[in-house]
Amino acid sequence: MDILVTGGTGQVGIELLRQSWPDGVRLHAPGRDELDLADPTSVARVAAARPWAAIISSGAYTAVDKAESDVAAAWAANALAPAILAKAAAEAGAPILHLSTDYVFAGDKPEPYVEDDPVGPISVYGASKEGGEQAVRTANPRHAILRTAWVVSPHRSNFLRTMLRLAGDRDELRVVADQQGCPTFAADLAAASRTIVLRQIAEPDAPSGTFHFVGEGDATWAGFAEAIMAASAARGGPSARIVPITTAEYPTPARRPANSRLSTEKLRAAYGIVPPPWRDSLEVAIAALG
Numbered sequence: 215m216d217i218l219v220t221g222g223t224g225q226v227g228i229e230l231l232r233q234s235w236p237d238g239v240r241l242h243a244p245g246r247d248e249l250d251l252a253d254p255t256s257v258a259r260v261a262a263a264r265p266w267a268a269i270i271s272s273g274a275y276t277a278v279d280k281a282e283s284d285v286a287a288a289w290a291a292n293a294l295a296p297a298i299l300a301k302a303a304a305e306a307g308a309p310i311l312h313l314s315t316d317y318v319f320a321g322d323k324p325e326p327y328v329e330d331d332p333v334g335p336i337s338v339y340g341a342s343k344e345g346g347e348q349a350v351r352t353a354n355p356r357h358a359i360l361r362t363a364w365v366v367s368p369h370r371s372n373f374l375r376t377m378l379r380l381a382g383d384r385d386e387l388r389v390v391a392d393q394q395g396c397p398t399f400a401a402d403l404a405a406a407s408r409t410i411v412l413r414q415i416a417e418p419d420a421p422s423g424t425f426h427f428v429g430e431g432d433a434t435w436a437g438f439a440e441a442i443m444a445a446s447a448a449r450g451g452p453s454a455r456i457v458p459i460t461t462a463e464y465p466t467p468a469r470r471p472a473n474s475r476l477s478t479e480k481l482r483a484a485y486g487i488v489p490p491p492w493r494d495s496l497e498v499a500i501a502a503l504g
């Protein structure tokens with residue numbers, strides 16, 4: 215049984231490939247040389263290369279600030295590529311698991327967002343990911359659109375690694391304290407994705423639709439940074455004092471939601487998946503960094 219994974223070299227892709235998969239399941243994760251998400255011809259070729267048992271669509275244009283000035287590339291990778299993948303899976307009678315983001319929301323809801331809340335992206339990245347959701351939803355009835363948020367891991371570029379790197383150079387880090395969300399560890403997300411995709415392959419009537427998966431608990435970016443520093447210091451790693459600032463004091467090309475906490479109740483009910491607390495996963499990740 216062959217599963218196509220896009221973005222296999224990304225934070226989530228690396229952890230997907232590391233999961234233990236049942237005998238007979240093979241994951242195929244072509245690199246950029248073979249699969250260029252910005253090139254529809256290349257995406258269509260890989261999508262049609264085999265009758266995939268499932269497609270996991272994890273690859274994306276994830277540089278949130280750069281996307282503001284690179285609109286076409288962001289939309290090609292985040293919306294058009296998933297459309298092609300979802301259609302190819304549908305033609306093979308196969309499900310697609312597509313990863314999406316909290317940044318599809320505007321961030322003005324005071325409570326955690328549920329799956330049915332209206333989207334309202336405030337960035338090019340968020341809008342392009344919303345485009346990808348709509349493409350997947352309309353091209354393949356057998357889908358799980360899995361929205362996640364604030365993904366970190368010991369690999370690639372992410373907030374955890376940025377904070378540790380900056381802490382190695384400075385005594386003090388200024389971090390925004392008026393944006394709240396749910397930190398998510400890539401390994402936890404990959405484990406949830408594995409459960410969903412295996413059930414979708416095995417059961418044609420497995421729950422389809424949009425679901426949220428994020429680490430249990432919430433934080434502001436400043437609060438997350440403080441927890442990272444405490445965990446790092448406890449293991450003799452780099453640490454710095456976190457100075458809470460406002461979004462206005464940290465100007466960026468892209469706007470980000472003030473609140474993008476996500477409720478995960480729907481996934482719990484549909485698939486029995488219970489997200490681990492992000493603070494527990496932080497300890498595991500810091501330990502893995504040595």
Ligand SMILES: NC(=O)C1=CN([C@@H]2O[C@H](COP(=O)(O)OP(=O)(O)OC[C@H]3O[C@@H](n4cnc5c(N)ncnc54)[C@H](OP(=O)(O)O)[C@@H]3O)[C@@H](O)[C@H]2O)C=CC1
Binds near residue numbers: 225361
């Ligand atoms: N990171 C986060 O905080 C969040 C991520 N998500 C979503 O989760 C998914 C996985 O994200 P994550 O693993 O963190 O992403 P990363 O930024 O770690 O990795 C992105 C992956 O996509 C690949 N990719 C990007 N552009 C192309 C392209 N044109 N052609 C081929 N491959 C390409 C990269 O390949 P290469 O190695 O060649 O660069 C890499 O494998 C994405 O859909 C993202 O939108 C959702 C919420 C939060």
Ligand SMILES: Cc1cn([C@H]2C[C@H](O)[C@@H](COP(=O)(O)OP(=O)(O)O[C@H]3O[C@@H](C)C(=O)[C@@H](O)[C@H]3O)O2)c(=O)[nH]c1=O
Binds near residue numbers: 364389
């Ligand atoms: C590096 C740094 C960032 N910040 C702020 C900027 C921003 O508001 C917040 C997080 O910055 P980052 O650039 O790491 O995060 P960002 O690129 O916004 O992360 C997002 O990535 C995409 C792919 C998603 O889908 C989202 O869920 C989210 O994880 O922290 C500081 O306040 N101080 C700092 O020193």
Ligand SMILES: [Mg+2]
Binds near residue numbers: 276278
């Ligand atoms: Mg970033």
